Amino acid sequence: MKLNIEGLLVYFPYDYIYPEQYSYMLELKRTLDAKGHGVLEMPSGTGKTISLLSLIVAYQRAFPLEASKLIYCSRTVPEIEKVVEELRKLMEFYSKETGENNNFLALALSSRKNLCIHPEVSSLRFGKEVDGKCHSLTASYIRAQRHSNPNLAVCRFYEEFDAVGRQVPLPAGIYNLDDLKDFGRRKGWCPYYLARYSILHANIVVYSYHYLLDPKIADLVSKELAKKSVVVFDEAHNIDNVCIDSMSVNITRRMLDRCHNNVDTLQNTIHKIKETDAAKLKEEYRRLVEGLKEANVARETDIYLANPVLPDEILQEAVPGTIRTAEHFVGFLRRFLEYLKSRLRVQHVVQESAAQFLKDIFEKVCIDRKPLRFCSERLQSLLRTLEIADIADFSAVTLISNFATLVSTYSQGFTIIIEPFEDRTPTIANPVLHFSCMDPSIAIKPVFQRFQSVIITSGTLSPLDIYPRILDFRPVTIASFTMTLARTCLCPLIVGRGNDQVALSSKFETREDFAVIRNYGNLLLEMSAIVPDGIVAFFTSYVYMENIVASWYEQGILENIQRNKLIFIETQDAAETSMALEKYQEACENGRGAILLSVARGKVSEGIDFVHHFGRAVIMFGMPYVYTQSRILKARLEYLRDQFQIRENDFLTFDAMRHAAQCVGRVIRGKTDYGLMIFADKRYARADKRGKLPRWIQEHISDSSLNLTVDEAIQLSKHFLRQMAQPFRREDQLGLSLLTLKQLESEEMLQKITQIAHQT
C-alpha cells in the first residue's frame, strides 16, 4: 500500500499495516526532518524493521541529497539476513508499483569467515584463522614479493578483484551474503573486498555493530562513509555494553607470556633482516621521521588490527625518537612487558586511574607518555616492515600495544584494576589486569558526531531517558510505542508469595532460604502442569541456578517436574547449550513438553527467540541484578554518579529491569503469538521497578496481579491459556490492530494513532 506520512509518499510492501507501524514512521520522519538523533522503543514482532526500511528508503528517494545512505547495524548474522530479505521485498514492491527499475544498491557486510570463497581459506573453522590466512595471501608485500617469486601462493579472487573490480561498480540490486558470494564466484572476485569497497557507494549497508563501534574495525571499514548517512542501531538495548567492551582490555599472565614470545620473534626477525636487508629498516626509519600519515591506499589489506581511535593530531606528528628504530622499539616493548608483569605480581587488589598508572610507569621503568601513545601505530608499522605474514600469532602483542595507546590517550573514563585472583576462587592465583572503559560515550561519540541521524531502536529500551544520558547525546525524538492488540496476548503476573505466604525474592539475604527455594520449585512444578509445550525459566546467575537446581533435586521437586516436562539446562559451554536448545525445541515440537533453565544475560536471554509453542511461558526467578561486588562495576557506578549524575541504585535497577524485560520479551514475537510472563520476585511489584519495564508490558500489569501467590497465579494462567487457545482469525484483528489503507485513513483511527506514541 502507499502511505502518506506527512507529505512523504511511502511504499509499504504489505496490504495491511499495524497502527503502531504508522506511528513509528511518523516519529522517524520527524527525526530525519530535524536531522537529529532518535531513541524509539517498539515491541518486537510488530514489524519494526520493515517500517524503518520503508520510511528511510522513501526518504532517500524523495530527498536524495539529504539522506544519501542508510547504515543499518544489527547484532547477528541471521538478523542481518532477515533485514536484507525485508529489503528485498520492499524493492520488489517498488519495481512492481512504479514499473521502473530503481537504481538501488543494498548489501550486507560480514566478516571474512562468512564471505570468503577461497576453497582453502573458507574451510577454516575460526574467524581468526580465516582472517590470518587471508592476510597471508593478500597482504601488499606478499603480492609484491610475488613479482620476484611467482611460485608464491596467492588468492586469485583478490587478484582478479584488484585488477578489474574497482573500475566496475557492483550492479544495482539487493545483495545478502550468499548473493555476494554467488556474484563473486561468477566474476571470480573476492566478495569480501568487493563488499567493503562497494559500501562506499551503496545506498543501504547492513552490517554488525562492531563495524561502526569498535574503533579497531571502524577505522578501516566505515571511515569513509558519507556524513549524510542515517545510522540505525537495531536491538540496541545493550549498546552501552558493546561500546564499553570494544574499548576495554583485559591482560592475564598467559597473555603476557605469549607476548614475550611475540617480542622474541620480532627480535629474531629484526636480526635476520638486518643481516640480509638492512636498507628496509632504514627506509622505515625514514618514513617514521616523516610522520605517520601515509598513503595507505595500496595497503588496505595490510591493516589487520588497526589502532584505536587516536586524536588526529597524533597522526600528524612524527613518531618519537625513542621508539623509532626497530631495536629500540623492541627494547621498549620488553620494558613495558616487564613492568606489566611486575604489576601483576600483586597480593591484593589495586585500583588506579590512568594518570596514576602513567606516573608509576614513568617512575619505575622510565617510560614516557608520548611513546606509549604511539605504541600501537609503531607496532603496525614494524609488522609491515618485517613482512610477517601470519598476523594472527601476534594478537597478544597487538593487544598490549593497543592498551598502551589507550591508557596514555584517555585520562578520563577509564580505570585500571588489578586483581590477584578471581573472587570465586580466592586460593588460586590468577592475576588479571582490567583496563576497563567506564564511559560508553567514548566509543560511540565519533558516530554521533559524524552522522546526521542516528536512530537507536529496540523492543526494550525503557526507561528511555537513560540512554541519551549514558551515551551522552541529545536526541530530537524519544518515543515509546505500545502494541495494539485485538486480544491481550501477553499476561504479565508478579508472583510475590508462595502458597505458605513466604515472600519470594532472590535478594541476597534470602538466597539460601529453603522456604524460598521450595516455593520457587513449587511454582515451576505447578506451571509445568498447566502450560503446554515450552517453558523458559531464567535465573539471575549460573551460581544461583546451580544452587537452586541442586536443592530441588534433593527435595524431589525435579523428579515431579519431569513427569510433566523434560528439563534442559543452559551451561557456559556454547556447544552444550546449543545442543540443549535443539533438544528442547524437539521436545516442544512433538508434544512431550520441555523446560529450559537458563540465565539472564546468558546466550539464551539475548539472542534466541521462543516463538509460539517454543515458549508459552517465561518465569523470571528473581531480579537479574548484575554482580554488584565486581570492582569494575563499582568503578563504573562511581563514574556514572560523578560524570552523569546517575545514582548507583538507579543504574542497577535500570540494568536489572532491561535484562528482565529482554528475558520475558523472548516469548512474544508477534501479534498472533501469546505467552505468560511470570515475575517471581516480590520486588517487581514496587513502582520504581515496575515503572522501568517497557510500556507495552507495563500496560498489561493490572493492580490485581501485583502480589499473587503461586495458587492465584496458576488460576489466572489457566484461564489465560484457555482464552488464548480459542480460535483467532485474521478478521478479528482487522480494524483494531491490523489496518487496511482505508481504515488507516479514517479520522478516528488517526486520532487513536497519535496516542500510541508515548513521548517522554
Add this chain to the structure above:
Amino acid sequence: MDEESERAKRWEGGYERTWEVLKEDESGSLKATVEELLFQSKRKRVIVSHGQVRLGMMRHLFVVIDCSRSMEDQDLKPNRLTSTLKLMEAFIDEYFDQNPISQVGIITTKNKRAEKLTDLTGNPKKHIAALKKAVDTVCLGEPSLYNSLSLAIQTLKHMPGHTSREILIILSSLTTCDPSNIYEIIKTLKSLKIRVSVIGLSAEVRVCTVLTRETGGLYHVILDESHFKELLMLHIKPPPASSSSECSLIRMGFPQHTVASLTDQDAKPSFSMSHLDSSSGPGLSLGGYFCPQCHAKYTELPVECKVCGLTLVSAPHLARSFHHLFPLQPFVESSVEELQGNRFCQACQGELKDKNIFTCPSCHSVFCVECDLFVHDSLHCCPCCIHSQNTPL
C-alpha cells in the same frame, strides 16, 4: 436449569471477574447489560451450513479418552474424568440419534499405553455401559497419543473407503509419551484419510495443532463445562466427505419387526444374535427383527448382520440422518421494534419479550429465541413451512 445445577459451587470455581463485563448505562442501571449477557448465553452460534456438500454420512468414529493423571484435576466438577464420561454418555446418545448408520468405538489411554474400551459397533448401550463402568478407573501416568492413534488405525484402516473415518481425542494432559516419532503416524493418518479432531481440556498443545491441521480435523480447547458440551456436540454433525473418497452403492436390509403372538403354538423363543457374545441382557425373546437375507434375529437396529454382513437399518433411521444434507436455513435475526403486527412467537404463542426476533426466510414466520433454538437443534424443519405445505384439501 439443568446446566445451572451442574455448575460448580461458586467458591470452588476459578477467579471470575464478573464485574468487569458489567457496564452501567446512562441511568446507572445494570439491567440492560445483564439482559444482554443472558441473551448471549442463550443464543448459541448457529453453525454455518456448508450448503450442498457431500457429507460422510456413514461414520466410523473412534473416541480416545485421556485417562492420565491430569484427568484428576478438579477444574471440571467433580473431576475431569467423571465430567468427561458423563458428557460422553450424552454424546453417544445424541451421536446415534443423528447418525444412525454410523459406528463408534472407545479407546482409553493412560500410563503410556492405550486400551480399547469398546470395539467399533453401532450399539449405544454397550458404549454407555462401558462408560459407566469406566468412572472408577484410576487415572495415572501420561497418555500416549502415538499408541492410541495406532490402535485406532489398526481397526479403521480396514473400514471401507466410502465411509468417513474419524478419530476424536479428548486430551487433558499437556504432554504425551510416545514410543516413536509422532510425525510418522500423522503421515500415515493423512494417507489413510483419517480425520483426527482434538478437544483439549487445558490448553493448546502444538502437536495437536499439527495433527488436526494435517488430517483436516478440528482443534478446540474448552473454556468450561458448558463450552465442553458445545464442542462435543460439534462433532455430532457428520463432516463433509473428502472429494477423493470413493463412492459405492451399499446393500442395506430393512427388516420388519415381527412379534409372534403368544397364542401361536409354533412360536419359539429364540436368542438375538447380538446378544450371543455378551452374557448380560435379555436372553430369549419371541419377537425381533429378522434379517431379510439370512433370517438371523436381532432385537435392535441398526446393526450389521453377524451372519451375512448386511447392514440392517430401519427407514426412519435413514430419514433421520437426512436433515444433515438439507439443513434448515438459519433464521434472520432482527430487532423486535421492526416487527409490525402481533408480537407473538409463531411456535410457542408467547409474547416476544427479548430484544431480538428470528424470521424464517421462506415463510416469514416470527420466532422467539428459545423456539429458534428448538427448531434448529431438534426439529430440523420450520413448523410453519410444514403447516403451509400440508394445507388440508
